[in-house]
Amino acid sequence: MGIEKERLHFSWISSAEATKFVDVVKEVTRIVETVGPNHKLVKKISA
Amino acid sequence: MKKSISSLVSSKGRYPWPAEQFIWDNNCRINLANYLTDRKEKIGIIAKGCDSRNIVTHIVENKIKREQIHIIGVPCNGMIDKTKISSLFDREITGYSETGDTITIKTISDEKNIHKNEVLNSNCTTCTHRNPVIYDELVADLVEEQIIEDPFPDVRRIEEMTADEKWNHFEELLKNCIRCYACRNACPLCYCPTCFVDESGPQWVGKGQDTTDVRTFHYLRAYHCAGRCTDCGACVEACPMDINVRDFTRKLNKDSLEIYGWEAGLDETKRPPLDVYSPEDPNDFIKYAGHGIL
Numbered sequence: 001m002g003i004e005k006e007r008l009h010f011s012w013i014s015s016a017e018a019t020k021f022v023d024v025v026k027e028v029t030r031i032v033e034t035v036g037p038n039h040k041l042v043k044k045i046s047a
Numbered sequence: 048m049k050k051s052i053s054s055l056v057s058s059k060g061r062y063p064w065p066a067e068q069f070i071w072d073n074n075c076r077i078n079l080a081n082y083l084t085d086r087k088e089k090i091g092i093i094a095k096g097c098d099s100r101n102i103v104t105h106i107v108e109n110k111i112k113r114e115q116i117h118i119i120g121v122p123c124n125g126m127i128d129k130t131k132i133s134s135l136f137d138r139e140i141t142g143y144s145e146t147g148d149t150i151t152i153k154t155i156s157d158e159k160n161i162h163k164n165e166v167l168n169s170n171c172t173t174c175t176h177r178n179p180v181i182y183d184e185l186v187a188d189l190v191e192e193q194i195i196e197d198p199f200p201d202v203r204r205i206e207e208m209t210a211d212e213k214w215n216h217f218e219e220l221l222k223n224c225i226r227c228y229a230c231r232n233a234c235p236l237c238y239c240p241t242c243f244v245d246e247s248g249p250q251w252v253g254k255g256q257d258t259t260d261v262r263t264f265h266y267l268r269a270y271h272c273a274g275r276c277t278d279c280g281a282c283v284e285a286c287p288m289d290i291n292v293r294d295f296t297r298k299l300n301k302d303s304l305e306i307y308g309w310e311a312g313l314d315e316t317k318r319p320p321l322d323v324y325s326p327e328d329p330n331d332f333i334k335y336a337g338h339g340i341l
Contacts, residue, residue, distance in 0.1 A: 001213060001214075001217055001262075001266060002210055002211065002212075002213035002214025002215070002216070002217055002218075003210065003214075004210045005210070040214055041259055041262060041263075042259065043253065043257055043259040043260065
């Protein structure tokens with residue numbers, strides 16, 4: 001649909017896997033940062 | 048007083064005599080399975096291949112019982128596209144008739160004979176289930192099914208685009224959408240008691256013409272049809288702005304077929320792929336949890 005694939009991640013993490021959760025979030029953040037800020041599918045609401 | 052269409056249909060349908068007024072021609076594009084949802088009485092229904100697949104989907108999803116319906120099956124060799132036809136003429140169409148596969152269209156100054164295959168609905172050109180998959184009686188001999196080598200060239204064209212090209216493609220596709228929801232209303236799959244776009248607490252999506260809201264409506268509606276859509280084309284047929292809504296659902300149909308070998312509505316005993324667990328699931332995230340991070 002035009003959203004960069006780097007922004008979409010799926011992972012299977014159990015509630016007992018806190019360290020895996022941390023690793024996944026760090027990795028997702030790193031990959032998303034490579035494509036920069038998102039301007040698509042953003043709704044601008046004027047105050 | 049004018050009667051609503053639904054009351055007219057139901058009053059006509061209760062006695063045999065108004066059946067003489069029914070018309071079946073190359074313009075019967077609308078999917079009648081849409082009228083079966085949650086009905087309790089016994090119903091006779093006329094079904095083309097795609098309609099019958101939606102009847103199967105309705106049965107699988109408990110929206111009607113098989114024993115409630117008497118299906119009059121119509122082997123179909125495609126319906127015609129009203130937009131393709133009107134684009135052939137400069138003036139308003141004033142007359143229509145058909146003899147076999149030849150369609151005669153009249154305007155005030157012109158008359159043309161067209162072969163129906165020239166103006167076939169695009170979903171009919173790639174249809175591989177022209178014969179009803181379930182029926183109680185047939186009104187004609189079964190027709191030969193088409194063999195389509197490449198059923199999804201349109202989807203592949205979009206898949207090959209870059210993210211920005213895709214974004215622009217859908218921006219262009221939806222630029223005329225007026226949020227009338229005709230696509231949703233014509234779709235036999237869209238039977239939620241309250242559609243997410245009509246919900247006000249919480250309000251999932253804005254109700255105006257903001258392009259983000261328009262996209263959100265179309266994306267979410269399409270995803271709700273994943274593994275269920277029969278590509279009957281009712282959404283496109285209903286659209287007053289000629290938007291090819293099937294650009295969304297076709298991708299999901301292609302994925303269903305390629306990933307799960309699944310086409311919706313072919314078997315009353317099988318649930319759609321996103322509704323079942325299978326050890327043969329092509330993704331390995333359950334089987335090998337813990338291997339790798341993502």
